[in-house]
Amino acid sequence: MTRKKHIWIVGLFVIFIWIAAAYAQSPDFKKNIYPVEQLKPTDSVLKVKVGGLAPDFTLPAVRGGKITLSQYRGKKNVVISFVPAAWTPVCSDQWPGYNIAKDFFDQSDAILLGITVDNIPTLYAWTNQMCMGSGNLWFPVLSDFYPHGAVASKYGVLRSDGVSERSLFVIDKKGIIRYLDVHDINKRPKLEVLVGELQKLEK
Amino acid sequence: MNELYRIMQAKKDLNNKMKLIGIGTGNSDFEVDFFRKKYEVPFPLFSDEDYSIHKALGEVRTPYFIGVRLKSDGSSEVFYSKLGGFKDADKFLKMMRELSGL
Numbered sequence: 001m002t003r004k005k006h007i008w009i010v011g012l013f014v015i016f017i018w019i020a021a022a023y024a025q026s027p028d029f030k031k032n033i034y035p036v037e038q039l040k041p042t043d044s045v046l047k048v049k050v051g052g053l054a055p056d057f058t059l060p061a062v063r064g065g066k067i068t069l070s071q072y073r074g075k076k077n078v079v080i081s082f083v084p085a086a087w088t089p090v091c092s093d094q095w096p097g098y099n100i101a102k103d104f105f106d107q108s109d110a111i112l113l114g115i116t117v118d119n120i121p122t123l124y125a126w127t128n129q130m131c132m133g134s135g136n137l138w139f140p141v142l143s144d145f146y147p148h149g150a151v152a153s154k155y156g157v158l159r160s161d162g163v164s165e166r167s168l169f170v171i172d173k174k175g176i177i178r179y180l181d182v183h184d185i186n187k188r189p190k191l192e193v194l195v196g197e198l199q200k201l202e203k
Numbered sequence: 204m205n206e207l208y209r210i211m212q213a214k215k216d217l218n219n220k221m222k223l224i225g226i227g228t229g230n231s232d233f234e235v236d237f238f239r240k241k242y243e244v245p246f247p248l249f250s251d252e253d254y255s256i257h258k259a260l261g262e263v264r265t266p267y268f269i270g271v272r273l274k275s276d277g278s279s280e281v282f283y284s285k286l287g288g289f290k291d292a293d294k295f296l297k298m299m300r301e302l303s304g305l
Contacts, residue, residue: 097234100241192233 032129034087041184044165047156050180054078054171057151059115059142062123067113067140070175077110077201078171079194082144082152084163084185086118086126094166094188095137096130101191102138108198110170112139117152117164119145157182170197207292208246214296220305224249228257228265272303 048055058068072078083094095114098105105112116123120143127141144151144164152164159165168189170179179197183189208223225248227235235250251257260269263286270283282302289295299305 093229101237103241188229190231190233191237192231195233 032087033089036088039185041186042165042182043159043161043185044157044182046180046182047154048169048177048180050177052177053175054080054169054177055151055154056175057154059144059151060120062120062127062141062143067142069113069171072111072173073175074173077108077173077198077203078169079105079110079112079198080115080155080167080169080171081112082115082155082157082164082167084116084159084166086116086122095127095141097188097191098139099137101195104191104195104198105139107203108201109203110198110201114139114141115144115151115164116141117144117149117158117162119143159185168194170194170201172201205243205245207289207296210292210296217305221299221303226251226256229254270299270303 054069056068056070058066061067069078069080081094081098098112098114114137118126123141123143127137130137149158149162149164152158155167155169157165157167165182166185166187166189167182168180169177172178178201181189181193204223204225211217211221211223223246225244225246227238227248227250229252230238230250231252232250235248238244239248249256254262257263266288267286268283269281272280272282274280283299
């Protein structure tokens, strides 16, 4: 007689967006994320192109002081990440992702500049909450608040409602745009695409 | 999570009856693979790039735990479903064992 075995297997599923698991992010943070409906994927006309010189700018940084794009000329490759707004769903995943992917930027001798059209106090609160318990963001976060969206407008990524596109610009040490992606605002760009572009750069 | 997995593996009386898997909601294979290496995750991780698993399970926020009892007749039963991580892996495992009956 075969003894019937009652095998009980317990599957524990942990579901995470990588930032969440990495930072044990507080669920309270998510309560502060403003729900956004599906938006028109893009809503602006680019004013720059791959192979062209990236327009220079100077913007205030959340941690104080100002940062000018051309200060990296000859020193660092630069990735600019415009995200639409603080406290919105996709943006609150995208930058924490870059924060744990610092190695990829280092390997390509690149700095990341995060930019939104929000003012400094808002960015201060948002980025602090984003990284609660995990230290700081390693990259500068810049405010393109006043004159409103001036830098986003210079690049042609300011949408008609005043927020910027979810867009990435990879700029080499000579200040030339090597890659750009004006992404569907509703979706987070995949890390592997950016990493692939970074790997094409001269270190 | 890594500690929870290690404790689970060390418990001989569990006899490999308890499994732990992770799902990267909205993450690509590349992202999940990067995450696995960076944090030396010893248990299986799966990508859910198109959010299909996430949608099937009710579009929960993260981190979210679901405990499922798989019965020998092929049916299953959810015994735990909760938002948020845990601080003490020992206590969490004890609670899971009480709830699951393992």
